[in-house]
Amino acid sequence: MANVNNGPAPRPRFNFMWFWAMVAIGIVLYAMFSDSDSQPIKGDWQMVEELVEGGSVERIEVLDNHKMSVYLNEEHVDSLLKDSRFKDMPRAGVQIQFTSHGDPSLFSEDLKAAEAVAKQNNPEQKDVKVVYGFSEKAWYDYIFDFLPWILIIVVWFIIMRSMSRGAGGGGNGLMNVGKARAQMSDKNNKDRVTFKDVAGLEEAKVEIMEIVDFLKHADKYKALGAKIPRGALLAGPPGTGKTLLAKAVAGEANVPFLSISGSDFVEMFVGVGASRVRDLFEQAKKVAPCIVFIDEIDAIGRARGKNSGFSGNDERENTLNQLLTEMDGFQTNAGVIVLAATNRVDILDKALMRAGRFDRQIEVGLPDVKERQAIFDVHLKKLKLDEKLDREFLAKQTPGFAGADIANVCNEAALIAARNDHKVVMQQDFLAAIDRIVGGLERRNMPMSPEERRSTAIHEVGHATVMWRLKNCDPVLKVTIIPRGRSLGATWYLPEERANHNVEHFRHKMAGLLGGRIAEQELMGITSTGAISDLERTSKTAYAMVAYYGMSPKVGNISYYDSTGQRDMFTKPFSEETARLIDEEVRRIVDEVVELTRKIINDERENIERIADVLLEKETIFSEDIEAVLGKSAQQIAKEEAEAKKAEAKEQEGDNAPEPEIKYVLEPDVKSPETEDNE
Numbered sequence: 157m158a159n160v161n162n163g164p165a166p167r168p169r170f171n172f173m174w175f176w177a178m179v180a181i182g183i184v185l186y187a188m189f190s191d192s193d194s195q196p197i198k199g200d201w202q203m204v205e206e207l208v209e210g211g212s213v214e215r216i217e218v219l220d221n222h223k224m225s226v227y228l229n230e231e232h233v234d235s236l237l238k239d240s241r242f243k244d245m246p247r248a249g250v251q252i253q254f255t256s257h258g259d260p261s262l263f264s265e266d267l268k269a270a271e272a273v274a275k276q277n278n279p280e281q282k283d284v285k286v287v288y289g290f291s292e293k294a295w296y297d298y299i300f301d302f303l304p305w306i307l308i309i310v311v312w313f314i315i316m317r318s319m320s321r322g323a324g325g326g327g328n329g330l331m332n333v334g335k336a337r338a339q340m341s342d343k344n345n346k347d348r349v350t351f352k353d354v355a356g357l358e359e360a361k362v363e364i365m366e367i368v369d370f371l372k373h374a375d376k377y378k379a380l381g382a383k384i385p386r387g388a389l390l391a392g393p394p395g396t397g398k399t400l401l402a403k404a405v406a407g408e409a410n411v412p413f414l415s416i417s418g419s420d421f422v423e424m425f426v427g428v429g430a431s432r433v434r435d436l437f438e439q440a441k442k443v444a445p446c447i448v449f450i451d452e453i454d455a456i457g458r459a460r461g462k463n464s465g466f467s468g469n470d471e472r473e474n475t476l477n478q479l480l481t482e483m484d485g486f487q488t489n490a491g492v493i494v495l496a497a498t499n500r501v502d503i504l505d506k507a508l509m510r511a512g513r514f515d516r517q518i519e520v521g522l523p524d525v526k527e528r529q530a531i532f533d534v535h536l537k538k539l540k541l542d543e544k545l546d547r548e549f550l551a552k553q554t555p556g557f558a559g560a561d562i563a564n565v566c567n568e569a570a571l572i573a574a575r576n577d578h579k580v581v582m583q584q585d586f587l588a589a590i591d592r593i594v595g596g597l598e599r600r601n602m603p604m605s606p607e608e609r610r611s612t613a614i615h616e617v618g619h620a621t622v623m624w625r626l627k628n629c630d631p632v633l634k635v636t637i638i639p640r641g642r643s644l645g646a647t648w649y650l651p652e653e654r655a656n657h658n659v660e661h662f663r664h665k666m667a668g669l670l671g672g673r674i675a676e677q678e679l680m681g682i683t684s685t686g687a688i689s690d691l692e693r694t695s696k697t698a699y700a701m702v703a704y705y706g707m708s709p710k711v712g713n714i715s716y717y718d719s720t721g722q723r724d725m726f727t728k729p730f731s732e733e734t735a736r737l738i739d740e741e742v743r744r745i746v747d748e749v750v751e752l753t754r755k756i757i758n759d760e761r762e763n764i765e766r767i768a769d770v771l772l773e774k775e776t777i778f779s780e781d782i783e784a785v786l787g788k789s790a791q792q793i794a795k796e797e798a799e800a801k802k803a804e805a806k807e808q809e810g811d812n813a814p815e816p817e818i819k820y821v822l823e824p825d826v827k828s829p830e831t832e833d834n835e
Contacts, residue, residue: 179303196225196250197242201266204254208270211278212236215285216267217250221260226252348407354400355534356527356559360520364388364405367493367516371409371445374491385515386483387494389453391501392520395560398497401520402449405495412446414439418455421475429456429475437482437492444491453496459505476505484512502719522558525551531559535566542582550586553633555651565589591648596641604644611676612637612645613768615686618675619647619668620782621760621767622753627790628664635767636776644686647672659707662697666746667753669694674753675764694749698742708741760786 204226207213212232217225228236228251236242245251256263267284274281351361370377370384377384390398406413416436421429440448456475483494496514498504508514523531529551536547554562568589573581592598604612616635623629630649637645654661673687701707704717716729728735757764763785770785771777783789 195246196253197245199226199252199254201254201256201263203241204252205266205270207236207252208267208284209273209277211274211281213284215287217287217289218260218263219289221288222256224254224256225250226254228252348413349400349403350407351404353407354397354404355530356523357397357401357520358527360390360401360518363516363518364401368405368409371411371447371493374445384491385493386512387496387514388516388518389501389509389514390495390497390518390520392499393522393558394499395558396520396522397559398520399449399451400559402447402495402497406447406449409447412443413449414443414446415449415451418450418452418457421456422472429471430478433475433478433482440492446492448492448494450494450496452498453508454498454500454503457496457498457504457508459503460507476508480507480513522556525555528554528557528562531562532566535563539566539570539581540579542580545581545583545586549583552650553587553590561593565593568592591640595643595646599639599641602639602644604639608644609637609772610768611680611682611684612686613771614675614679614764615672615684616645616647617764617767617771618671618673618679618757619690620671621675621764621786622671622756623647623649623668624782624786624789625756625760626664626667627794628661629668629791630665631789631791632779632782634776634778635771635782637771638775643689659701662701662707663745663749663752666694666697666749667756669697670750670753671757674750674757678754678757679761679764694746695742698745699738701745702738702741708738708745710737710741 204213204216204224207226207228210232212228214227214229216227219225227249233245233247233251237245237247264286267286271281271283354361367385367388374384390401392398403413403415414436421432436448440446456472456479458472458476460473460476494514501509501517509517525548529547532547532550536545550565554565557565565586566589569581569585572588572592573585576585578585616637620632620635623632630651633648633650635645635647640646669690670687672690673683676682676684676687702711704715706713706715711734718729730738767777767782767785770781774781779789
């Protein structure tokens with residue numbers, strides 16, 4: 157590929173941090189390698205007087221009338237170094253320094269008296285030379301004097317600049333740290349998002365249309381005395397499109413949209429959070445009517461008073477108090493609607509959730525099969541697809557996937573297709589992408605002995621066989637013994653999107669989970685560690701039946717589930733006797749399920765061996781391969797029987813009238829959702 161040069165490369169900018177680094181390194185090197193042995197020793201006049209009387213002093217330099225530098229005679233240096241007082245004294249140069257704080261004339265008199273004593277001892281002793289001078293600092297002396305202060309000022313400037321950039325926004329400065337960093341989308345923005353750009357979320361759209369209609373036709377509501385809603389809380393799992401829906405509300409109502417994250421209110425400075433809340437609502441009032449969107453509001457909206465013994469910082473609570481006051485307090489925020497998003501509604505403060513603040517709580521749940529197909533239609537627009545691709549099939553293969561997950565599936569499928577040199581993205585690429593996201597990366601080179609592969613095949617076929625024979629289990633899609641992630645094999649099934657479960661549903665699901673462990677025990681006589689996940693899910697389901705759903709005759713219609721999450725984690729809501737009863741009931745339910753599973757495994761021993769042989773050969777088998785051995789599944793038989801009964805009942809009634817059609821009355825741009833993005 158040719159290298160295209162669109163112009164001269166930009167010249168790198170000089171980073172002054174390198175300059176200061178070099179200065180610091182120079183100071184360190186100077187301190188390390190400077191001649192520390194040449195430093196004179198500190199003394200006083202008594203020490204120097206003794207040396208003068210002994211004839212050891214050659215001259216004394218007096219600087220500024222009080223700084224004395226003493227030079228000794230060379231013949232006396234060796235003898236003086238033997239004295240412990242002078243052992244660190246240099247041999248040449250200034251050897252002793254001392255400071256005189258008295259009158260310079262007194263120093264001269266004392267020096268003459270000492271010289272007189274020296275001449276009495278040695279008449280040939282010469283007088284000590286005294287040189288007076290005044291200090292004049294060179295330019296580098298001033299640099300070294302002020303260098304520590306310069307470094308302190310530079311470091312302080314860098315820290316303040318970093319804090320200003322992080323807290324006050326680009327170029328706003330440290331004094332604007334209390335300003336809210338809300339991103340505003342003007343109503344005249346050409347790229348604004350509307351309901352056409354949001355795939356799925358039909359129920360949430362219907363519920364939030366009231367806010368849109370109020371913003372569009374406020375006079376109609378005010379004429380009847382109705383008040384504008386203060387706010388709406390969008391609650392749901394991550395990736396379901398809460399942020400996108402909030403943008404669509406602002407775009408649909410054609411009003412300004414101010415967006416900010418809950419974490420933007422949290423700062424190291426005390427009082428900044430409350431100040432930013434005030435500034436946010438001041439900005440909103442200037443452009444009202446408008447919508448203020450706070451993403452991840454649980455960052456500041458957590459219930460007050462919790463964990464007060466573990467932390468003394470109440471800055472977050474002050475921020476929450478200011479938010480409560482702004483939403484419904486003494487302030488009047490006419491025309492300002494607050495939308496917030498969170499996936500942790502249970503931890504929010506009750507005062508934040510009351511009527512008058514967040515008047516609506518809109519559930520933005522996971523999409524159903526029709527909504528998933530609409531989301532696939534959005535994200536598949538950018539891909540070069542195979543004409544035979546079945547989008548309804550893809551929607552059915554992704555139960556429990558949010559909009560963000562579906563976007564990830566589409567992107568992963570395109571990557572797999574490119575990796576395999578496909579001209580278009582085919583259906584098998586999407587299936588491989590789903591397997592990659594759900595199960596993890598394939599590990600074909602994982603070392604496994606023939607016995608381990610056989611045990612894994614029996615285990616997975618045991619799951620599939622029990623689920624095939626029980627009508628309340630989920631339909632089996634495929635079985636594989638290709639290791640993925642932490643699993644040696646997997647049984648893929650399509651969970652039915654059922655909102656209500658009964659005892660039989662739970663029993664059949666637990667039987668399907670235990671099918672692998674029982675098949676290993678009955679057909680191979682081994683008990684391996686591969687069933688730990690199955691046992692964990694079985695135990696949790698059984699405990700939920702007894703302690704949460706009241707499905708045990710002995711325990712009764714009692715639930716110990718705490719939906720508020722406020723129960724003390726160190727206490728149990730039941731006695732020790734009840735705990736023992738719960739354990740007994742859980743064991744009874746699991747034992748009954750084990751007997752049911754063991755009966756199915758023993759009845760299908762030969763079929764399980766046949767399917768396991770095929771699985772070892774192909775490594776992956778599908779529902780068609782299982783049906784060739786076991787016949788129709790219990791789910792398919794039950795479905796056919798239900799359809800036959802329905803047709804028979806319809807013929808007996810003789811009712812040929814068409815069924816009533818349910819229509820949802822929405823605005824025109826809601827009926828055909830088309831978008832290129834969905835959170």
